[in-house]
Amino acid sequence: MKEQKNIFNWQPDRSKYPKVKENGELDIDLTSEKFIKLWQGPNHPGVTGNMAIELTVSGDEVVHAKTHVGYLHRGFEKLMERRLWIQCFPTCIRMCVAEPDYNEYLLAKSAEELSGIEVPEMAEWLRTLVLEMARLQSLLRTVPGQAGTLSLGVGVQWGVYLRDLVLDLFEELTGGRVYHMYILPGGVRGLLPDGFKKRMEDVLKKIEEFIVNIENLMFKNIVFKKRTIGVGYIDPAWVDQFGIVGPNARAAGFKRDVRKDYPYLKYNELDFDVTYETDSDIFARSVVRKKELILTLDLIRQIMAKMPEKGDFKAQTPNVLHWKIPAGETYVRSESSRGEYGFYTVSDGSTMPRRINLRGPSYTHAVSLLEKMLINANLADVHSIMVSLQTCPPEIER
């Protein structure tokens, strides 16, 4: 556990319990009546989406946790093996409900990379814009969501309303509210509608105001501080060991951001710094996400300013009804609001992909890392720890 940092850290050191057997397993005897098995989820308001954690608790302390997923398994990777490349697009976006656009982009990017298609400049800008908008709407849910886990629901109400305004913008631009189907191989499916920039600016102003409010509500709130500072600590040494990425790694002092490290789309033409914190607890992760929200607003404004007004938005691809992508394999990644989000794509030169594998950040965060973090946590903190990792079950089981 971390050193006593400040007065807010009142969590006792529980790491000595339960005892560990010689072979390294925890010494938990369920029949001793000192332990209770408790399922959190799948039907439970305190889990992120449709998943479950099987907790073994002693008093109010979790001594063992096991993540159960598969409640949302649809077998995307199998389904895409029997769909044409173009047909994979409506399918793949549903792998993550919260931010579907990253799926669209990555599959398009994989297809373009394997077949060597150049995307027009305008489309690159629009893709950057859509990905940032996706991050924006996701963060608007998760930043106040952290306070929501501590029953501070008013922030969530504000956040969800603002997210809805962003969804309205999405609807105007892409024709869809949640599943946008906007990024296709070769480009995108339309230019900005008239007056879009102004409406976008209006929404951004409201979000700026929201950030001030949420700052007062959450980050200067004694309850929130008490419940989050020093809780859910991630040891920086775990970052590589568990494959931690995104805001969770950045809150532990790692300045890792795919947008900066492996610039894709137009990110190398945008001016930004990687946000990070060093405390590595729930509070730090919340702060990183809030900073990310501010950064996203800034990036969207930069994109709007730098983006050309008109231009081709889709390159001509071969006929999509029988488009054969040359054999080969690739891995492409992007930075979603949860961290590194990547597609490993294998093509065997036929009209259908051989295999598409999604590397979602939740895959490691919600299973091995969460199981590790929950040990010795207070039962009441389980929910906040889970939300602070920003796990998304559909991308684990796909």
Next chain:
Amino acid sequence: MINENNNSENLNKFLHKENEIRNVETPDGSIIQVDPLNDYFCTDRPEVKEPKNKVIEKFLNWARAESLWVLGFGTGCGSIEIPPLVTPRFDAYRFGVQMRPTPRQSNVFIISGYLAVKTLKRVIRTYEQMQGPKYVLALGSCTINGGMYWDSYNTINRLDHYIPVDVYVAGCMPRPEALLAGFNKLKERIKDGRAEGANEYAEKFDWYKSNQKKIVKDWNMPDYNW
């Protein structure tokens, strides 16, 4: 017990440890055999409950229609549109719709899209635990005929084969506005006295069970629990 048609071999294969038949020592020292599935759960079949008085029933239906308490169980994609629905923008509370955390308090079950087999098992249990009269609102193509996942090995195609459905809302996924229209339709249906899902489930119980068991291969729970 009503699960005679159940494959006992299959049952044993998947039975959880705590549900196995075992010998337990009582406080007075004697040993008794415990069969948790039979001893700890009610094994009665659900019963059809006919309304007794038409006038009172009419009043009750009106009351039921105006207080739809929805179970907060996000079973699929569509649940992402629930937060906007219950927050200020669409504010479903003003229409008598509110979210509840447990099946015991709820009478509306929103199946928000596709159901993976693993979730279906929980959905059946949850549905059976809800208090009657209970209503099911099915969202999106997936519940009607499989939707996007029509050829998936792990999602059901037609929800009405597993639990009775009152109202379908088209969309993938339906917007909050469409959901509200769904609630309006459900209200109409309840006020007309046509929303008899719970009774239908009791009537065609064997059919529903055989469909459910065809899919839930590790049926390791009591046949009916409420």
Next chain:
Amino acid sequence: MAIRDILTPFTAWKKVFREPVTVKDPLNDRPGAERYRGFHKNDLTACIGCGSCEAICENEAIDLVPVEGIETKSGDSGLRPLVDYGRCCWCALCVDVCTTGSLNLTNEYTWVTEDPEDFRFIPGAENKPWDKLEAGWKKPEPNYEFYSLKREAMEELHPGDRDKSFIEIVKGYSKEQAEAEADRCVECGICIATCPANMGIPEYIKAVRNDDIEEGFKILYETNPLPEICGRICTHKCETVCSVGHRGEPLSIRWLKRYIADQVESSEYKRILGTDGIENNGKKVAVIGSGPAGLSAAHYLSLMGYKITIYEQYAHAGGMMRYGIPEYRLPYDQIDKDVNYILSLGVDIHYNTQIGKDISLADLKEKYDAVFAGTGLHLGRSTRIPGTEHENVYQAIDLLNKITDGKEIHVAEKIVVIGGGNVAMDITRSLTRLQNQKYGKVQMIATALESEKSLPADVEEVVEAREEMAIVNPGWGPKSIEIKDGKITGLHVVKCLSIFDEEGRFNPQFDENNTNFFEADMIVESIGQGMDISYISGDIKDSLKFDPRGRVTVNEYFQSDAPWLFIGGDIIQGPDVIHGIANGHKAAYGIDNFLNQNK
């Protein structure tokens, strides 16, 4: 811990006095956005039922079903999409791929029902509340296509290089071009029904795409034994109904056919088609005329094992394909390539043998089990205006015939061609070449009754004729040929207003006040050809029936009322090559049936 941390959160209270953000009437206040992907609507009259929407739908949400009131006709399958909202995911790929642009999404998104079976409908055929909505997803513009709407440009000889010689103009596709062109096909199959020979067009285009020439070649020969010829000069009716052509340029189906045939060496034919060692069944069939119909019949009959003998009146095989079509469009070596393969199947041919003169039809009846006649239209028709009897007034078909035989023909300095069909263009362009060779310049006017828009000739023929400096001036009816001192000086014409009357009969109307005069010292008539079936005489003629236009009446297998006599080609249908091929093919089945019946 600071007191500030306790007090600051209470600033949220100030929001209490703000205007609520709640949507008052969410069911009516919020129509979908301008681009919203809501429910489907379809313009049933524009839709052709090509099924591209069905092909691209990843959920198999779209079925093609017949709709009452919509007829199946050439270019329209008569089927319309039925959408299953138990499958749809509103991705709008069906809209973006739609070949006609008839399918769109509206911005309506609310549909609630108690019965799941309701969610199936034929957009446009069932009155849905959203059918009238304008807003909603439409295919994005511009430059957003799922398949290229532009044809691969065919490389051709530059007009300056070609107007003196008879070298083939069209160079043919390279492999890359052919594959790119084949890639544009959406595989709907609408074209198959329009092709008289019902060729398996999507399949052989697929073979080109997959670079599987041998497979494509086999598919070609299933329905068409003259691919080199057809690949060059087919009238390509298929391209007029190509679904890609509704919004863009139709596929170059003809050039792709030619591409396949060009790739295969003559020596490879028998190996690829597996036609070595066909067993002879001992029956004999005579074929009169080695045009497309005759060759097609001979080909399919010999595959069935019949012993075929062709009688040809000229010195070479090919009929009108050789004697009617100039070499720059169809080189003779390509005709030979196709013909030689058919002859190699064991077909005998007697050249310079005219039926009715050298041997009578009755003799053939005696010597053979059945006879197929495809003698074609070799008689030129005259306009019969004053002056046509002059020696410098020629029939296009006679001139083309002589050019083929390499005979010297009269080429004047100023020529007028009457006629707007492909033959007229052929003779126009042939004569421009000869004028160029002889005089180094072109003074050529082609005129026709039809207006520019309704010219029967292929558009590219007209364009190319103009590129070769011929003047094409349509819309004039010939009135008289002016002859001074025994020499032609020109052609008087009057403006033609309409050609057909209300009942569709040929009855041209002229504006007598609007006249014109084309200077010329030579006039060529090319207003169509007639048939010469004088070889059918005596008893045989009496046993046949004729329709009002003088054609022999035949059944669907081209069998005349004399059961041993089958007749096809231009003298029955057409005139064009592909009809001839189709007739020959069908007649081959007819003959086979007829001869097996007798057994």
Next chain:
Amino acid sequence: MENYIEDIKLRFDVKDIVSRRDNLSFITCEKEKTIALITHMKNNLGFTHFVLLTAVDWIEDGLFQLTYILNNPNAKIDIAVRTMISRENSEMESAHKLWQQVATYQRELREMFGINFPDSPGVTDNFILEGWDDIPPYRRDFDTKKYAEETYFPRPGRETNDPAEYMKKKLS
């Protein structure tokens, strides 16, 4: 990038080196040496970030391809190590000791492809599926459409027409 590949080539017998991008290369290593190779890459070459482990079913060749993608966060490059294992009794050495999360990937692979990883913690536990009694679903020989049609009551009464066939029937 070249330095790393050169280093690996010196120590291990790798083949099929494909450079996809400046910062992404694929290499193939034999099954027995793979864990040693990625251990070397992690400990000595700075490939400390484990991106993913997955399998590709090459049923035509009777092989599974396992792909380990490793990332060097400082040099900002990725190297994907491929290894081919037999489809029959497929088994692979576990890599969970290098990165704890690998155990999850191996659990999934065992369930979805039927590839066994002895010694990997909890590898036999159900991960995604529950009560699955067919062949592992991600294998190519598992036909998901057929399975779904037999199991999940598809809606009856659907029929469609192929335009070409339909026109042939109508117009001939």
